[in-house]
Amino acid sequence: MKVHAPATVNEACEMLARAAAEGRTLRPLAGGTDLLVHWPSKSAAHEGEYLDLSGVSELRPLVWRDDALVLGALTTYWDVVREARVAAELPLLNAAARQVGAVQIQSRGTWAGNIANASPAADGVPVLMAYDAGVALRSSGGERVVPLSAFYTGYRASVRRPDELITAIEVPIRSRDVAVFHKVGPRRAQAITKIGVAITRLAGSGADRWRIVANSVAPTVVRCREVERLLDSGARITSAGGFMPALQADISPIDDIRSTAAYRRTVMGRLLYHSLLGACSSVV
Amino acid sequence: MACEDGRAMEVRLTLNGKPVRVEVDPRERLLDTLRYRLGLTGSKEGCGEGECGACTVLMDGVPANSCLVLTAQCRGRSVRTIESVDAKALGPMLASGATQCGACTPGVVMTALWVKENPGLRDSHTLRELMAGNLCRCTGYDGIIDGLHAWVESDARSGGAA
Ligand SMILES: Cc1cc2nc3c(=O)[nH]c(=O)nc-3n(C[C@H](O)[C@H](O)[C@H](O)COP(=O)(O)OP(=O)(O)OC[C@H]3O[C@@H](n4cnc5c(N)ncnc54)[C@H](O)[C@@H]3O)c2cc1C
Ligand code: FES
Ligand code: FES
Numbered sequence: 001m002k003v004h005a006p007a008t009v010n011e012a013c014e015m016l017a018r019a020a021a022e023g024r025t026l027r028p029l030a031g032g033t034d035l036l037v038h039w040p041s042k043s044a045a046h047e048g049e050y051l052d053l054s055g056v057s058e059l060r061p062l063v064w065r066d067d068a069l070v071l072g073a074l075t076t077y078w079d080v081v082r083e084a085r086v087a088a089e090l091p092l093l094n095a096a097a098r099q100v101g102a103v104q105i106q107s108r109g110t111w112a113g114n115i116a117n118a119s120p121a122a123d124g125v126p127v128l129m130a131y132d133a134g135v136a137l138r139s140s141g142g143e144r145v146v147p148l149s150a151f152y153t154g155y156r157a158s159v160r161r162p163d164e165l166i167t168a169i170e171v172p173i174r175s176r177d178v179a180v181f182h183k184v185g186p187r188r189a190q191a192i193t194k195i196g197v198a199i200t201r202l203a204g205s206g207a208d209r210w211r212i213v214a215n216s217v218a219p220t221v222v223r224c225r226e227v228e229r230l231l232d233s234g235a236r237i238t239s240a241g242g243f244m245p246a247l248q249a250d251i252s253p254i255d256d257i258r259s260t261a262a263y264r265r266t267v268m269g270r271l272l273y274h275s276l277l278g279a280c281s282s283v284v
Numbered sequence: 285m286a287c288e289d290g291r292a293m294e295v296r297l298t299l300n301g302k303p304v305r306v307e308v309d310p311r312e313r314l315l316d317t318l319r320y321r322l323g324l325t326g327s328k329e330g331c332g333e334g335e336c337g338a339c340t341v342l343m344d345g346v347p348a349n350s351c352l353v354l355t356a357q358c359r360g361r362s363v364r365t366i367e368s369v370d371a372k373a374l375g376p377m378l379a380s381g382a383t384q385c386g387a388c389t390p391g392v393v394m395t396a397l398w399v400k401e402n403p404g405l406r407d408s409h410t411l412r413e414l415m416a417g418n419l420c421r422c423t424g425y426d427g428i429i430d431g432l433h434a435w436v437e438s439d440a441r442s443g444g445a446a
Contacts, residue, residue, distance in 0.1 A: 002310065003310040003311075003354070005356070029354070029357070031352075032354065032357065033349075036313065036351070036353070037332075037333045037334060037352065038332050038333050039311075039332070039351070039352075040313075040316075040332065041332075046311045052354070055359060078346060081408075098409075098413075101334065101417065102337070102416040102417025102418075103347050103395065103416070103417050104334065104337055104340055104347045104348055104349045104395075104417040105334055105349070105417065107343070107346040107347060107348050108343075108348050108349070108352060108353065189413070189417065190335055190416065190419075
């Protein structure tokens with residue numbers, strides 16, 4: 001195993017570029033809460049090469065711009081929990097952060113690691129996607145910002161090239177009149193999500209106001225675009241079942257060790273119905 | 285900077301308030317460095333997957349699972365382990381049934397110490413939420429929570445560090 005310890009983003013990108021050019025896999029290491037699980041038994045992983053980001057102080061800060069909250073790639077859940085302004089202005093980030101693992105995971109786990117790990121059960125991703133977040137990807141060739149909703153291409157696959165580092169997550173600050181996050185798991189702490197949903201609605205009139213983002217019900221975290229269209233159309237939905245035709249098109253849950261497809265579908269309908277009943281009585 | 289297998293990597297950190305320099309294998313976890321290189325066997329390995337909290341240390345003052353951190357990542361950081369804690373200072377936690385077999389106790393104490401030393405946490409979180417990353421198979425948790433509650437309240441009563 002080899003651990004590379006860059007001090008700057010430029011150095012990190014050069015290391016990634018060199019590895020990519022030479023056909024070597026160089027894996028970024030942030031909080032380690034995904035990569036280091038059962039580490040002593042993962043001897044194959046020890047053969048690999050890692051890019052330890054912990055010394056890259058440029059990646060640390062969480063910064064408020066006029067129009068966006070920018071989470072540097074090393075921003076942890078706990079950084080967000082401690083930032084009172086997040087709870088006030090982007091409450092779903094606070095809600096999700098507090099429900100990831102427990103404090104020991106929140107203090108180390110990063111939002112960027114959650115995105116890059118690309119688990120369909122990731123809890124940080126739905127709330128970021130419901131806030132229209134963008135992922136800043138940097139390589140030695142330059143930077144691009146990809147909407148998180150266009151980041152995943154399939155199960156554990158994304159548009160991130162091996163020579164690209166996630167340097168930041170940009171969360172635009174816009175006025176929203178609905179913001180709900182639900183995580184259904186076997187217990188409150190240290191639980192992997194069976195079904196989760198993040199819901200927002202932009203304030204005002206206009207079209208394209210709803211964001212419905214679900215986790216653990218498809219190969220990736222997904223925007224439920226049919227449900228969004230249904231809600232944007234102003235349709236009145238009077239039961240959980242009223243969401244089902246749209247949900248059928250949006251989600252494709254499976255039976256696995258954590259739950260069943262049927263349970264996930266049923267509960268997703270009910271989560272939507274009851275969330276919107278509480279959050280926005282004009283819909284149902 | 286890069287470091288490979290077999291070749292030792294030099295890491296300087298602050299451990300229990302003192303500067304320490306260790307030479308470690310790059311794949312070594314903080315938990316292993318503490319236990320097997322430095323002889324600090326207070327931190328326990330329960331699960332090795334971040335679930336149980338028996339390996340909890342304070343990293344820059346906040347609880348972290350030392351089974352999920354490479355020692356190489358601790359360059360320049362401050363780490364505090366159970367060995368820094370004077371048992372006599374634990375007050376009501378010693379007499380509330382907060383420990384039985386003791387396997388979880390070092391981790392429980394480190395998280396409890398963090399709660400005790402940061403009274404503001406209780407404005408936003410319940411004690412049970414703050415302690416959720418420390419699993420215990422023996423006590424049924426009430427002894428831990430009752431002891432911690434009495435401990436944090438003892439400050440309020442004596443007008444101390446709140
Ligand atoms: C006990 C336990 C409980 C957990 N509970 C939850 C939970 O409730 N909800 C949840 O969603 N997750 C949970 N997790 C998973 C994990 O904590 C999160 O996914 C976390 O956000 C990962 O971040 P990290 O910094 O630790 O990632 P790492 O383990 O360091 O890396 C994860 C992946 O991301 C890549 N990566 C990291 N940073 C970058 C970057 N800047 N650019 C490019 N690639 C990068 C790495 O190469 C790796 O593939 C849990 C894990 C444990 C052990
Ligand atoms: S041994 Fe580290 S959390 Fe269980
Ligand atoms: S006292 Fe035995 S596990 Fe907690």
